[in-house]
Amino acid sequence: MKRKWMISIILSVIIAGAGVSGVLYLQDMMPAKLEEASALVQTSNNDQADEEPVTREEEEIIEESQDRVFQITAPNGEQGSGFLYNEKGDLLTNAHVVANTREVTITTSDSKELSGEVIGISTNTDVAVVRVPALNENAPLPLERENKAEMLDNVLALGSPLGLQNTVTTGEITGLDREFDIAPFEYRGLYQISAPIQPGNSGGPLIDAETGHVIGINSAKLDKEGIGFSIPLPDILDLVERWSESPMESLPEIQDTVGGPGEGYNTTPVDQATYIVEYFYESINQGDFVTAYSLIGSSWQGDNSYENFRQGYSNTLSVKVDDLIPKQSGKNVQVTAFITVEENISGEVEIKKYKLNYIVGVENDQIKILSGKGEEVSS
Template sequence: MIKNKYIPVILSSMILLIGFILLITMYQQWKQERVEISNPVLNQITTSNEKLNLKSIIHEAEKNVIQIESQTEDSSLTGSGFLYNKQGDIITNAHVIKDANVIYVRTADAQIYPAAVVGVGKETDIAVIRVPQLAGAFMNVEKNKSPETGDEVIALGSPHGFQNTVTLGIISGQERDFSVDGFHYENAYQISAQIAEGNSGGPLIDRKTGNVIGINSVGTKDGSIGFSIPIKDAIKQIEAWSNEAKTEALNFASTSNLINKKDPKKLKEDAEYLITYFLDSIELRDYVNAYALLANDMLSKTSYKDFRNDYVDFINVTFDEPKSNITEDNQVQSTLSVTIDKRVEDKDKSEKGLYEYTFTTKYENDQLKISSIKVNKPKNKS
């Protein structure tokens, strides 16, 4: 009876001993193994704390920031806008296009397209126009998050017709309410970035994320203070307009009378803008965007792979102002000096050279394209 009494105690002790030995063994194996931790939350925090490159933010935004030119019977008005969805819909201010008989847009690569009104506010200074040819790429808008006073912002637009002008500043105030020219502004952001005539309708971009947080709308006469409509307050109405609009039912103007090829000044300006945009794309390694600027003749002779290989070793590209002249067949030849810092094969250093580039641009299917690029040998090296 006594022996039977101690059997449970002995069994319990043995179980505890075996369990203890197993724990020690597992601990020793765990110490020897390399443990890799994947923490999505940690990764997200790390990524959000990294400040995006300013030049990259601006370059990406420029692709989707649009210059808007609206014409009435008596006058014309230049404003700005930005693509916000895959349908080719552009957000702008109502006062830019409200009385227009004809609306057309100029893109960052000097292309011109007719636009149609999708929706326009009566008291709220917001509007949406559509350009089907621009369907695809668009800017990310911040639909929920609000910026804080002191946050850095970037404003893009076309003040006084100077396309894709960039101004930097901060959110200097919030919840500003006022009325201008029959439009009422509620909870507007006050910004230190300058807003001048032509900036209206352009995007206000969060410096940290690169997302659109507002629609630049009004500026003081001295340019010291600007006001921007919060995108989160307007997006519901904007999306309702876009969802209801049927492209086939919209009224688009013809482009036949929009491109004045006989205006030498404008022709040179567009050509030089296209060239600088091309070189900026190369410098930022945006080869797809640069390749898309070439005319069909060049595209047929040069594959994208070969085109990319021609520029992939470029580390840094700087250039002077182009000098242009118009040929008899209405093409523009632009020459400029380009300094290129280029990687040297099988070496750990780069080679800097000064080159002379000559670009020829022409209209192809009513769109300005680069038809040839000639490069002279370096004038000097350092």
């Protein structure tokens, strides 16, 4: 039987795609001086402890998908995500991302800005369609139209959390048929996922890691919990395809939106700092050193070239994060990470534990890991 969640959890559920203006909460940073650290300061990990590194097949799916996932920005600066779902240049997204606006700005994976128009939106199901004429006749993402996902299916969540475009997180389907209400929207039959999502992810695709097909729309998360929710694609395709065939002449006003333009939910600086460190770890575990390097501040980069940064992982086989402890520190946030590292030392595999301290703050309006230092600790 379908499990129905009680309305009492609603207060702990936040819309994942709410505007990312909260990224700018940390302002006027005090200059942070990088402290010398061992190569382990750079060693990172996916926050899914048992997750395997991304396979070649998954890498190919990610590469093929990213150009068809876009950042959507409302006139007031609120941001979310959307993905190309047909050859008419139509993007599928969440209603709360584009609520109460007709014109939006679409940013491509190579940072080009395009004009988009909301042509359909629901007042009770959190979905909407944005038409982008410049994307007409472009190949869309492949869609799963009929089959529902099953427990423990591997998934990829794509989008622009906290304004970090082309972000990919990995996880599994950890629950089925979840239900709750966040006025004015009703969420029914949701997938529960372990792939980390954050503000800006809303409207982005949930992709089957084996087939490469879109199976859902990332829409919400439990506050301070590593649990996200996606709307199954087969449940809403008929609705959105009607809008693509016959666009709405006038759009309904959506009342009491949580996360819509003008009423965006903003995560705290502590939440943002924790997420950026998690994303750093995940990028390293995926072998995406370019992204990981881009997440560190200019002072750190100035003292550590990309070549040296990457070389710091030459002996690292795997990393498991045991705990992340964030703490507000003036205008910055200190994130203490406890990790277990599997290393190749002179041909022998050794297991070591480390404590690392990162300082996270805003640099040029972007969240960065400004500095870090680490030390080995006893088992």
